[in-house]
């Protein structure tokens with residue numbers, strides 16, 4: 001009775017191992033819903049891979065991973081003098097590497113924890129967090145005034161740009177070198193293998209550490225299968241009513257109730273059919289189901305994406321199966337296409 005993620009364990013693990021072997025200095029990222037796998041499972045896998053650093057998104061996520069993985073913990077959200085960052089468990093402080101994106105925060109953090117380990121974030125064209133060149137330059141002075149501070153490197157968070165980052169990174173690296181900060185590591189995201197190779201040969205004195213989430217955990221989709229269970233099947237004639245909104249069936253078929261709803265992150269997809277008015281008129285003329293207001297669902301039966309009979313409920317969804325299609329039975333599994341980063345599964349089965 002569940003929305004289930006089934007993982008082909010051997011295939012998934014061999015993919016993870018292959019990525020780790022191919023990416024020296026790899027830093028796995030475990031954040032949010034753990035890319036569908038849960039944070040705890042990703043922490044255990046990072047332990048199994050034997051990697052020295054795991055990145056989490058927020059300070060709030062640290063307890064989830066800290067007991068399942070024993071290496072260093074890089075927090076990607078920059079440190080601020082409030083909230084969970086300022087209330088860090090002293091027992092974890094030794095393992096945490098803070099990201100610092102403002103000069104004042106560096107001063108403040110080192111005032112509280114003089115031997116803090118910090119990665120200094122330089123703003124990129126993404127313009128999310130990070131310091132300007134001048135601000136980064138002035139951190140060197142703060143570091144000199146705090147001799148116990150441990151600078152673990154500079155962080156660059158780049159937009160998704162399919163291999164178009166090299167000139168930006170070269171420009172940023174020129175600044176990093178000019179700061180004369182005591183650092184030799186650059187933590188990066190979203191660089192292609194070719195870009196990383198080029199940077200490593202241009203800056204042989206620096207270690208480039210790629211932070212990887214999606215391409216690591218979700219990089220081999222063939223190892224993953226998402227299914228829902230058919231919970232009920234009702235035969236309907238044209239004109240029969242059903243659902244919370246008491247809609248009527250536009251033609252004969254079956255209403256299926258399947259597990260998976262808004263609580264799992266199952267949402268409405270884009271409406272079926274052509275967007276143009278002409279296309280719409282043509283479907284209306286054909287008496288298409290989308291003309292009846294039915295919307296495409298992420299559930300598919302026999303390889304075909306099926307329509308919601310009405311918007312998804314909290315834990316289940318109603319689908320409309322037109323007459324003629326094979327009707328699955330109660331207890332059968334149907335495939336579901338999901339966004340892994342926005343889905344919470346009832347069950348995760350690793351085979």
Ligand SMILES: *Cc1c(COP(=O)(O)O)cnc(C)c1O
Nearest residue numbers: 029076157189211212213214215
């Ligand atoms: C989420 C995140 C990543 C990993 O992103 P993916 O696209 O999932 O690989 C890397 N760096 C930072 C700062 C992030 O927030």
